[in-house]
Amino acid sequence: MTPGSTTAACTALLRRDLTLAWRRRGDIAMPVLYALIVTTLFPFAVGPEPTLLARIAGGVVFVTVLLAVLLSLDQLFRADIEDGSMEQLMLAPQPLALLVGMKVLAHWITSALPLIVVAPLLASMLKLPSVAMPALVLALAIATPLLSLLGGVLVALTAGSKRSGMLLALMLLPLCVPVVIFAAGAVAAAQEGLPWIAPIAWLGAGLVMAVVLAPLASAAALRIAMDS
């Protein structure tokens, strides 16, 4: 590929972010450990009765993964803003939306993918019946990129401001309500033995829209927030 082209810039950025994440491999384990510990808290909180746990397993796993992704989203742009690379990216001739999309992709690969791998383990700890596992994994595989993309827009808005991650949660969680409804609905339907592909299709439609629109919105939000 020709150096300086858009493809070259995107691959370079993706490779850079993945390399940087690999150099701090321990940090990849953080969201996974967080999800594991929170999931372990639930049997202590609601009692270990298997039928109750099985009823709430899908929802609990989903919300736990959502919160873990939310916590790691805060670091999406922070390092680059602090050392000035973000301004270089904003000045680059390649479209900022594509570059931001690559950053979100790298973030998803390093934060959400390990969570998706560990989610069946978490769900079986909460006694989710195995008939619902494919629905859970598929719902997570579609919902987590959706969350990363939506979160990217809102993290870009708060970029550079030294406020707590709670503000990000307050802004992001209301917009994630439909995602949670459809994903948990798919898992619940699979648990009952009902057809569960319809909520997954809705999630897919949302993901397709987010893949197209969210990077553009993130780029606009970054320009607004960094425009000091």
Add this chain to the structure above:
Amino acid sequence: MANWVPLWLHRLGSPPVFYRFAGAVRPWALGLAIALGAVALYAGLFVAPADYQQGDAYRIIFIHVPSAWMSLFIYGAMTLAAFVGLVWRIKIAETVAMESAPVGAAFTFITLVTGSLWGKPMWGTWWTWDARLTSELVLLFIYLGIVGLYHSFEDRRQGARAACFLVLVGAVNVPIVHFSVNWWNTLHQGSTVRLVGPSHIEASMLWPLLTMMAATKLYYIASLFARVRADLVASEGGKAWVRELLAREDGAA
């Protein structure tokens, strides 16, 4: 001839002009709001007939429904102001959007609380997770997120721009709240008062409702203008027009 509207709007974009205009309109808006509100409350509590099914307990509708209309209307006004502020970089538009948010949040809160008070005797529960109630609660969270984001920036204008962007992102919730009773199976009743076509409500109950709607809109205008005036004086404090204004007021006092 049709030119005067854009010209007048353009002039309103200047802080001292807007300050004077808002100062002139506000007392009238507030007075009219209080008067209409009193009429509507009296009519709603004493003049309108009791409902055949709910008896006198339905009368909370005269607070609940106008508040709900306002929670959506204010978000619509905010969306318009945020769009104008972001696209044309007009400071007054940003200020209007940011100062509307707490008023909208308050109306949303009143809607949720009065709805909950109404739901306990009628539905037997303080709350249910149906589409209309849940989306209205999400609207409250979006309002609070906007207020939080605005105040989290040190630079006021940058914070206003970021929060205006969030207003536009959250605008998708407004049609969801409005159409939730059509799209989903909800406990909350469907729409009875129509903009186009006949309303499914008795006329003697409709007119206090519409009067209260006018009262709340005028209250919003009065409150908004007061807030924007305060914000303009605070943020433009060093400018000549504010200093002259304060000198005039000191001289008059």
